[in-house]
Amino acid sequence: MVSNVTSYSRNGLRDWLLQRVSAYVLGLFLLFLLGVYITQRPMTYDVWHQVFSNLAVKLFTVLALLSMAVHAWIGVWTILTDYVKCTYARLSLEAVFMLALVIYVIWGVVILWSM
Amino acid sequence: MSNKRPVNLQLTTMKFPVTAIVSILHRVSGLVIFLLLPLLLWMLSSSLSSAESFDALQTCLSAPWVKLIVWGLLAAIVYHVFAGIRHLLMDFGVAEEKQSGKVGALITIILAVVAIVIVGMMIW
Numbered sequence: 001m002v003s004n005v006t007s008y009s010r011n012g013l014r015d016w017l018l019q020r021v022s023a024y025v026l027g028l029f030l031l032f033l034l035g036v037y038i039t040q041r042p043m044t045y046d047v048w049h050q051v052f053s054n055l056a057v058k059l060f061t062v063l064a065l066l067s068m069a070v071h072a073w074i075g076v077w078t079i080l081t082d083y084v085k086c087t088y089a090r091l092s093l094e095a096v097f098m099l100a101l102v103i104y105v106i107w108g109v110v111i112l113w114s115m
Numbered sequence: 116m117s118n119k120r121p122v123n124l125q126l127t128t129m130k131f132p133v134t135a136i137v138s139i140l141h142r143v144s145g146l147v148i149f150l151l152l153p154l155l156l157w158m159l160s161s162s163l164s165s166a167e168s169f170d171a172l173q174t175c176l177s178a179p180w181v182k183l184i185v186w187g188l189l190a191a192i193v194y195h196v197f198a199g200i201r202h203l204l205m206d207f208g209v210a211e212e213k214q215s216g217k218v219g220a221l222i223t224i225i226l227a228v229v230a231i232v233i234v235g236m237m238i239w
Contacts, residue, residue, distance in 0.1 A: 045169035
């Protein structure tokens with residue numbers, strides 16, 4: 001049996017569900033960005049800044065960042081479990097990837113609230 | 116355990132059905148997006164922090180080799196989304212039989228290639 005202590009929710013079915021929920025959130029966020037790209041022309045700094053000044057947009061972006069972290073973690077975990085058979089190497093890579101994701105989320109929040 | 120089991124790990128002799136190609140590209144594109152996330156966040160930061168950094172980013176993004184990287188990143192995202200939608204449709208029982216699965220995989224590749232070309236035309 002494959003040890004699953006490092007999987008996101010330690011439960012395959014819950015990982016599957018979270019992968020879907022986060023996918024829908026990310027899909028909606030991409031549609032939102034596409035909508036901004038199509039409707040806000042010509043795109044200037046003022047327009048772009050105005051869009052992200054909206055609290056709802058900030059919260060949606062944070063939600064997308066969190067979804068991205070969960071989604072990427074489940075994906076990366078699956079890939080590493082499949083291809084990296086050496087336990088030390090796998091756990092080291094998992095630690096690096098996981099820390100990177102946490103940093104990305106914090107970085108994103110800092111960007112949004114220091115603009 | 117018996118050693119007489121057939122072993123074939125010669126990749127050149129293996130046939131990869133279209134479904135396998137769609138699957139491995141989904142993984143590769145996901146990993147590419149993950150690795151380029153710092154670039155995305157850096158662009159978000161530059162575009163929002165000040166009008167000067169917004170202009171500097173626009174200048175940076177007009178360089179040909181930067182356009183190529185951005186196109187690569189957008190291609191990975193576009194492909195990952197299409198292959199992801201295929202998975203979500205399969206969750207609802209669409210195109211998950213052997214034959215329909217192959218057709219679905221082929222449609223995924225065609226739609227993704229068309230979208231990636233359109234994105235490329237928008238960049239250049």
